[in-house]
Amino acid sequence: MESWLLVILAFLVLERLWPLIDSLIQRFAQANSTKLKELMHQRQAILAEQKEISAQDQYVKWTKNNRTLEKINKQIEEEKKQLLSQVDRTKASLKKVKLVLITVPFTILKFYKGKMPIYDLPKGLFPNYLQGLFQHGWVYLALGPLNIKKVGDGTHVTVSLAIWLFALLKVVSTLGNIWESLTAPAIPAPTITTDPIDQTNESEKPPVDQPVD
């Protein structure tokens, strides 16, 4: 019994950790886009150079830099598009992998071993319909009116895997929600200003970024 339980727990952990694996693979794909990185560096270098030179005094260099910048911007856009489509493709493949490796076997396993008893509870601790639910799973509720499934004789009531898993997942997801709400960044309250409309002088405003005679 314990080996099955371990397998199920392993599936459970894998399912929970999958988003992490997913994002790690995507980050790896992005980090490996050397061309994009190179283009970004080139753009940064040209922008830095453009800041240092005067358009009027070094017009040829400034214009050639602008042309190169335009080309690089186009290339970056292209690279980004390619990268996004690559990420989408990876996501789709990972989704399939998850379906084949985790979702389907886990579902089959849950269905197949759903009635496997995990542990016992003393009889009479919970109402009868809950004890039936623990022992037979959800099917007890569905077939309840027909009175086909009954709580077994004896001093103890077994808790089936399906119900135990359901309870465990509920606990895990509730804990997850609590953790998220505790670690989420606080939303700052909107600041209410009573200042009058900005009346700064035109001359105090920063200059427009364009060449002047």
Place this chain on the structure above:
Amino acid sequence: MDLTVEPDLNSLITSSTHRWIFVGGKGGVGKTTSSCSIAIQMALAQPEKQYLLISTDPAHNLSDAFGEKFGKDARKVTGMNNLSCMEIDPSAALKDMNDMAVANNATGSGEFSDLLQGGALSELTGSIPGIDEALSFMEVMKHIKNQEQGEGDRYDTVIFDTAPTGHTLRFLQLPSTLSKLLEKFGEITARLGPMLNSLAGANNVDLVGKMSELKSNVEKIKEQFTNPDMTTFVCVCISEFLSLYETERLVQELISYDMDVNSIIVNQLLFAEYDEGDSCKRCQSRWKMQKKYLDQIDELYEDFHIVKMPLCAGEIRGLNNLKKFSQFLRKPYDPVADSKVIYELEQQD
């Protein structure tokens, strides 16, 4: 293989394929003089062909340049039998449209008819941004139609004396903008066609038919404008920073529209070192500045025809002066041999 580009516009002037030639640049650099010069040289070089020079600049100068009045209808330049000129006048064109609308609604009565009588349509449409460009575009469509159907005056080449850069770029963007718009509209009309036609009212206007005709015309224009054998853009500038800056912007925009641009006319050059007698200090230092920018133009546009035109002693007005000045588009200006011409122009005025 020799890859040097001639510093003249001979290839364009003697071209037999070009149908649309745009001349544009920053305000005050000599666009009108340059477009008149190109038109005159083309008309002289190919007398068997008909040329039309259209001013799409809201502030028209063609009449002033030739020293005779041109209007919204094409008229031959006095002394040239294969060159006509016209100035697109948005207000007059809109007034015509208003009058037509009034005539169509003559039988009707009520508030709409009263509104039209007051010229409301022309006033309303006249205030729409880009209406000049739209009317110039309509003129292009009219000429294409005339050429296809053999109606009205037929011109082999139309030369546009364009408005300053911003207007011109908007005008050149019109085909692709209209094309996209009509494509979207086509999707709607495909579904709502009969309903739209019924909405057009009792005038029996086939709205869907008109739209598809317009779409095909726009596509034709778009195709022709992006064909380097049929359309080209001649940039005009002066040898100064801001003019160069705007020329670069214009060139890059035109390239992004897939338009052919391979000629730049640099106007108002002083050539002060070749001046007869002692030229003034101001001219010398200004020529020094011009040379600096000329070198930069040569370096930046090495695969362009860079035509260097002199600053004349007087205004270049009238057909004779324009003819004399325009010869330097075909034979590059030689500051030693041709310096007399720039003073002769002054004597004629």
